[in-house]
C-alpha cells in the first residue's frame with residue numbers, strides 16, 4: 001500500500017506493508033534522529049510531531065499517518081541553526097548521553113507550539129512520557145523554561161511589543 005505524508009515540509013510517498021510501524025519507515029528513510037528505545041511506547045525516544053501533537057512513532061502503524069504532516073527532530077533545527085529548545089538544551093547542560101534528547105526536543109517543541117506560555121508544571125507534564133536516565137530532568141526543565149522566554153522575546157519583537 002502507499003503512504004503519502006509531508007515530512008518536515010517535504011511531500012513523500014512510501015510503499016509500505018500495513019503492519020509497518022511509522023518509526024521504521026522514518027528511520028529507513030534516513031530520519032535517524034527519531035530514536036528507537038523501548039519500542040513499546042514507554043520512553044519517548046521515538047517522538048515525532050504528527051498533525052501538531054507529539055506522538056510515539058514506535059506504536060503507530062505507518063498507515064495511521066496517511067495524509068499527515070510529520071515533524072521530526074531534523075525539521076526542528078540542526079547544529080548550525082538550532083531551535084531555541086535545542087540551543088538552551090545545550091547551553092543549560094540538559095544533555096548528557098543525549099539519547100533522550102531528540103524526543104525531549106520534540107515534546108517541548110510541540111508543547112510550545114500549542115501553548116507558548118507553559119508553566120513549569122505544564123512543561124513537566126509534556127515531558128511525562130520522555131525517559132532520561134542521566135540528567136534528573138532539572139537542567140532540561142530549566143532549558144525549556146529559557147527557550148520559552150527566548151521564544152516569547154522573538155515573538156514580541158516580531159509583533160513590536162518586546
Ligand code: FES
Pocket residue numbers: 035036037038039040041042043044045046047056057058059
Ligand atoms: S521507542 Fe517509542 S516510546 Fe520508546
Ligand code: FES
Pocket residue numbers: 094095096097098099100101131132133134135
Ligand atoms: S541525557 Fe542520557 S538519557 Fe537523557
